[in-house]
Amino acid sequence: MKRYVIIGGGVAAVGCIEGIRSIDREGEITVISEEDHPVYSRPLISYLLEGKTDTERMKYRPDGFYKENGCRVFCGRRAVSINAVSHTVTLDDGAETLYDKLCVAAGSRPFVPSFDGLDTVENKFSFMTLDDALALDAALFESARVLIVGAGLIGLKCAEGIRDRVGSITVCDLADRVLSSILDSACAAVVQKHLEQNGIGFMLGDTVQRFEDSRACMKSGGTVDFDLLVLAVGVRANSELVRDAGGEVNRGILVDEKMQTTLTDVYAAGDCAEGYDAALGARRVLAILPNAYMQGNTAGINMAGGEKEFGNAVPMNSIGFFGLHMMTAGVYDGEMFEDAENGSIRRLFVKDGRLTGYILIGVTDRAGIYTSLIREKTPLDTVDFDLTKKAASNLIFSQDIRRKKFGGVV
């Protein structure tokens, strides 16, 4: 009987468990999860603060998931080292667990720059885990002045989640625009305006030089007085376990298309892994939930002796703020085709006859059709590109392709 060990208890771990069990019903699965919660949906923590969900509905899988899948779970426990030669994982209490196949799904952690005087700030929070959200939740009060450092996905979702529960929110970022990882300047300006109309203040192209208790002294010379500080600058992959065991890491743990690391019998998946980005044509950490599941699932299937490759991962995001929804995917490389009206924007990027990326703001219907064009590298001369530029629809395909899509098992 095979012994599987999974380090991590998030979405990548669930994907791994379900992948293993799709092949092997018998093997012994051990899960080492640092968080003392049943697996939950991390991207929902802002919705939790907003009151749109609760901890019960945030459960990513039903109660009994581990039991039904025959998993032994160490909750609230940490793996401290991997010995790739003896095939053992050592836990924080010194206990050792043997594995035949190991999956490292250890996620990421908030990156906190070394701001001067940060230790003088009493009420500071990260915004990544359920415990982070619960701590912030407990600290919120109606007149609170909140400073959020970081205008990325995490910082802005946090702002949306708490807006109605605090007095004011200021978001600062070193970048000159909001959501700089997924939006270009023109699109970011539209989104920023919308956020400002909804009461969020911005200090962009600016950063904190030092903190003095509840005051941030900005590089630009200004100051921001705050009651609560949220640090949402970015995240770092938890790759040390594999690095220390002799595996190759870059920004994340290097994996191939089977999610195998450079260590024999060791796989990695999720935010800690650096796999191939098919849109970029290079390796990069794609810290998005669908990727975590699919990488985990791929790892699990291969660990159990199946054959699975995940070679068409692309960056993609669907996110909304105060009723304005946007979707982005791929890379913004090549010729741009724009269709903009009434505050909505559709930007498609085309290179070498393929769709490489898109930005959609306020016009997101059927966007998955665009995403599939990117993922499958569909030659655009096989679709009606004039229609494609105006809307995502199944009309862009030939009748023959449609017959396969809608007349067959897919």
Place this chain on the structure above:
Amino acid sequence: MKRVYVNEEWCLGCRLCEYNCAYANSGLKDMVVALKDKKIFPRIRVEGEDRITFAVSCRHCTDPICVKSCIAGAISNRDGVVRIDRNKCVGCLTCVLVCPYGALAPGEDGVMQKCELCLDNSCGAPACVTGCPNRAIVYEERSETQ
């Protein structure tokens, strides 16, 4: 398993499937009360223009990417039928981002909804197919190689 398949050349573009879907999922007994003067949010949508029309609903893929991508764990695959737990959905639209068929759209309340083959409502079999006047959509078994 039985799925809904499209015979595009037979579609008249009459949109009866959309109305029957909205009615079947309204939970109401009276079709007039359910639909009259209301903007409908059917789970099947007729796409197309003058000459070409066809109805698109969930393909119930054998390896559904929406299930793997849902950030809330709200979409699941039970016995081949892809279902959504609307109570867990937060309306992030990630399923719309990934569905290669463009087969999902939010309901009136902004929460996602999708075709569940009318297995859980009072119809028991897809109302869109039952009401289609020209067999432009059918509900049947087809093999993966067909």
